[in-house]
Amino acid sequence: MERYDVLIAGAGVTGGMIARELSRYNLSVCLLEKENDVACGATKANSGIIHGGHDPVPGTLKARLNAIGNPMLFEACRQLNVPHRRNESMVCAFGPDEEPAVDRLYQRGLENGIEGLEVITGDMARQLEPALSTQITKALLIKNSGIVCPYSLTIAAVGNAMDNGVTLKRNFEINKIEKTDGLFTVCSANGETVQGEYLINCAGCAADKIAAMAGDGFYTINPRAGEYMLMDKSEGGRVSRTIFQTPGKEGKGILVTPTVHGNLLTGPTAQAVDSGDSTFTSAQQLEKIQRLAAKSVPGVNFRQVITSFSGVRSSVDGGDFIIRMSDKVEKFAHVAAIDSPGLTCCVSIAVYVVDMLAQAGLKLTEKENWNGTREDPLAFSKMDMDQKNKVIAENPAYGKIVCRCETITEGEIMESLTRQPVALDLDGVKRRTRSGMGRCQGGFCSPYIMKLIAQHTGTDMTAVTKNGGSSYIAVHKL
């Protein structure tokens, strides 16, 4: 049976970043993920905002990890070559009733030690963002906030961890945990088993179930879905900052934001759902997004929607992150209830958790040859003509455009199939290259990409899946 120093349950941004942080040390680490790829939980469907830190309640772990995590994440994005931008954000008040909320958030931000906050008038807000509603009377400007591509971040973090020796096991749905003689024995639904001395629970919406399996299930995750509408790049320049409304009982409310890839994103809603897998969208919630987004930015053209999607928050009563060593099960770490701003905090959480493990007895000796950087994948569309000609001369696959909407070449698709963590399905290729993320949403390029996956893996196109399991796309050959 394979045996590791540390096992991590869940390969979202939290588990992925902890794996990267642990890869600095002379340890054997294994990341266990139930899906066919990393970043398939909340990490793939969120707003992608690097929050400034003005929002969490002062004194909470969230407030502390957000304040220190913001600059840490910007730094990690640079090291890992992940698309990100410090685009600033605004929380807007619509009239005198909402204005005190702006002042409260400003004070809260000061208490949290956040710099770069400014309360501005509605006119000043419109000078910065001409598309804003004339109904906005006051706003909090947050200069240290930004945007990031959350799945690129996680793929890069896991890839970097793997380059530094971490093992990733996918399709490993943990369904049993035993502890004997100081070792965790962790079993998967399909009969695989691994052992580890430490076990870190980063299972998102399933963290309560993993904690119960380990013998310390003292909290319940209340999954809360957030639906989004993503607009074509023709709408991407409508605002350059992320535009929030004042928070209500449903959280931070509906935002309007550019994405790092040049699209415009609106959402999220907030409604209770059964589980982390409840990622459906509904006409009712999409209508609500349109109504509330138009309140902030009236000109958004919803005829340019290219897709809608939903992500599920792993919320708990009390609202703070649960990050601590178990009181009951030695060497078991809870990293649960990582809802917003969990993406912003991924690096600060990772550092916090590794420190916590060290205090619990994990021996940390630094590797001499650890490399925390990762090369940018070759992005053909960003190259100038000389660079394009050079890479095509070296590898003609870069001369063949496969995804016309996003200008993605066969060379890039092949890179996604060969670079760790390799893509195993159509969605995996999409998240790594952006093929299928454009206006036609994969209508033209999917069959050819399926053919490339089949050729590369030595299978038939009927064996290629959308996202693992039985999500087959082609039934048989006509």
Ligand SMILES: Cc1cc2nc3c(=O)[nH]c(=O)nc-3n(C[C@H](O)[C@H](O)[C@H](O)COP(=O)(O)OP(=O)(O)OC[C@H]3O[C@@H](n4cnc5c(N)ncnc54)[C@H](O)[C@@H]3O)c2cc1C
């Ligand atoms: C709608 C929405 C908007 C958000 N917006 C922002 C934002 O703008 N900024 C921000 O900072 N944060 C935001 N967040 C929060 C952020 O997305 C999360 O904090 C972060 O993605 C949590 O990552 P995670 O790795 O803890 O969880 P997840 O990404 O959910 O990962 C958990 C992993 O565990 C795996 N797993 C589950 N059960 C098992 C099992 N039995 N065996 C093995 N693996 C298992 C899952 O498949 C999954 O991959 C938002 C969240 C949502 C839902």
